[in-house]
Every structure is written in structure tokens, then in C-alpha cells.
Amino acid sequence: MARPRDDRFELYDLRVEVVAGDRPMVCGHRVGDWFEVRGENLTLPPGQAFSIYALAALLPLLPAKQRPTAATDWMTTDAEIACPDPHCGARFRITRVGTRTFRHSEVTAVPLPPVPRRQTRASSSRGRTR
Numbered sequence: 001m002a003r004p005r006d007d008r009f010e011l012y013d014l015r016v017e018v019v020a021g022d023r024p025m026v027c028g029h030r031v032g033d034w035f036e037v038r039g040e041n042l043t044l045p046p047g048q049a050f051s052i053y054a055l056a057a058l059l060p061l062l063p064a065k066q067r068p069t070a071a072t073d074w075m076t077t078d079a080e081i082a083c084p085d086p087h088c089g090a091r092f093r094i095t096r097v098g099t100r101t102f103r104h105s106e107v108t109a110v111p112l113p114p115v116p117r118r119q120t121r122a123s124s125s126r127g128r129t130r
């Protein structure tokens, strides 16, 4: 009988914080405003707002920032996103603040593919032609 497959995986928890750019901010951002992302959930501190337009600019990057990336990948090194308003100098800094473990079976109904059987020396040489 097959053992249950280990279906754990890790994602980074993220913190996104408003930082000053080289020009004045013209939207309602305040330096230090933040939100956090844990798994699929976004958390804001009580009473603090966050621009939906700024959020729209950040959303495509958040799932990529949650996942491990190569040290040489720009997705690893680049962490400041500009406000989509071309007149606004705000930047939003994405920081990986920790890791969290999830289980595939708890986040999707799609089954994992079967684990490929290890090839033995005998089976890997079968069918070879030289």
C-alpha cells in the first residue's frame, strides 16, 4: 500500500509598506501605511485604508513574491513598486517577513499527480539500443 504523499509547501508571508519616493505623493497614501499577505489573505491594520488603484498595481506581483525565486531573478531583488498614478511619487515596498507551511490538500480540490515510480537499474536499461 502506498504511503500518503507529503503535500506540504511553503510560501513567504509578505508585508507591503508605503515608502516615500523622490516626488511628493498626491494620492491618500501615508508613509508607513501597510498591509500583509499570508497565503491568499490580505490584512490591513484596523482603521487604515489602502488605495484600490495601488493594490491593482501590486496584485500581479504578490503571488510571485510569495514563492521562492532564484537569487539572480529580478523578482528576488526588486522590491519597490511605483504608484500607478503617474503624478504620484509613492512607492510600495514588498518585504518577505517569514514563511508559512500549507498543505496542497487544504488549499485545492485538484489532486496531486501520482509520484513517478523510481526506475531500477534493470528497468532503465531495458529497451536501450546501442
Ligand SMILES: [Zn+2]
Binding pocket: 025, 026, 027, 028, 029, 083, 084, 085, 088, 089, 090
Ligand atoms: Zn499614489
